[in-house]
Amino acid sequence: MSDLEDISRHFHEKLWSLQQILDLSVVELPQNKMKRLGQELCGLEGLLEELERCVDEQKQQLKNLKEVRDVYQQALQDVQHMKNNMPPHIPRKKTVVNGNEAGKDSVDSQPAPVENLKKSSRNVIKEMGFITTPEFEGIPQYMKGRVSYEQLNAAVSSLNAAATAKYKIFHQSVKGLSNHARKLHQRFKDQETKETKGQFFVVEEDIREFTQMKVDKRFQGILNMLRHCQRLRELRGGGLTRYLFL
Template sequence: MSSVTEVETFQDLDAHLRNKTDVLQVCVTLRGGWGADTVEEMEQQAKELKTMKQSIAGYRSSLASAHEDLITAYALLKEMQQLSLRLKHLKEYLPQHMPQAALQHKSHPKKSPSEEKENKDQGPAITVQPKQTPRPAGRKAPKQISKVEFITMKEFESVPKYIRGRLQYAQVNAAVVEINKTLETKYSLLSRPRAKLSELNMKIVGECQRQENKETKGLHFVVDGDIKRWSSLKMDTAGKSLLTVLRMLKRLREVRGPGNLVRYAVLT
């Protein structure tokens, strides 16, 4: 068995080699010179030392590679920890309602200069008009109901602290949902034929129509009574503050009068 495989530590290997050298030295002294077997033993020991040096070089290379891998793994661990913290923050503060981005007009995509030149060479394009279903006589096209757009965090933070007070970002967008629900319910009711309205709804429609004037022409609006009737938004101090924030961010504007009547019109 070689010296490399007999020992487990460098201290043991050093002691083992020193012991063998001492034994060989004693043999040389007793024999009065170097015998063949002693030379063979020394050559064997030299081979073991060479093998050990090669093994140590391999171990050092492996240790250096492992050290680099350890540094890389530590850097990845730090990145993963930071990413985990960011994801945790996003999970805790992700708003329930995201502001709607401006939609690109898909029906007329922008063409490249080469496509425009090719179309020009081919002459005027032939436009095929879609077939339209005729609308029954006497029926008006339904008007799209205006909606309040959600606000962004940047917009919310731009509102002075003395105005928003203790309001949270999510509360403002939750109020937007309730106002839009009120608008949808109100104007869906106003668009229904009178013959299909109950007596109670007839009174509500009449009340809503009396609230309209020249200033509200072309606008969609709600009043305190509409919000109380068709939404869960309470018109207390906090509710009034929410409407104030939406007015400041140009989502709503007030149309007052006569008397104490206040209309909250949607700005589009």
């Protein structure tokens, strides 16, 4: 900007000088004065070209700045959209409990006894993995129907909630359960078979018991998609359909 101002100032000085010479043109000028007038005009022409070049550079810089501004504003809108539409199934940062990250032992904690480790591993409840965008796009359209990506993963979340609630009761001692929970515990045991040993599964009764998800025709379509994505498989027997988590 200072270069453009310097050229403009110099340009105006030259114009003033030429104006002075032209004011004296009413009288006959000596040869050396006429020669100087020609030099001033040539210099002024050069200044005009330099001024035009600077103006063009400033216009290009302004255009570049506007493009950068547009890119920044678009990026800001995209980030805001991502923030406002964050899928609920994306893993969140672990909460901190008593200064330690949840799920991690404190520095001075003692190693857990082997018995406790075995018990903890037995009580770990397997959850179904959420569907990724490429997986969803790979599902045939006739199978997806009107189910959106978000709705499919919401169903995954509900199935995981049903499994968590079921096995939380299943892994507890019957003595500490309420009457209703004891009935559920017995039902869970009755539904176990040799094929389901060590597996995690839910049935339609579990979904009705522990979630708000409707078990209807649309639900059957969602199950087809989850089977297609290898998230579960069906095991039938005893008049019951078990949905095993893979």
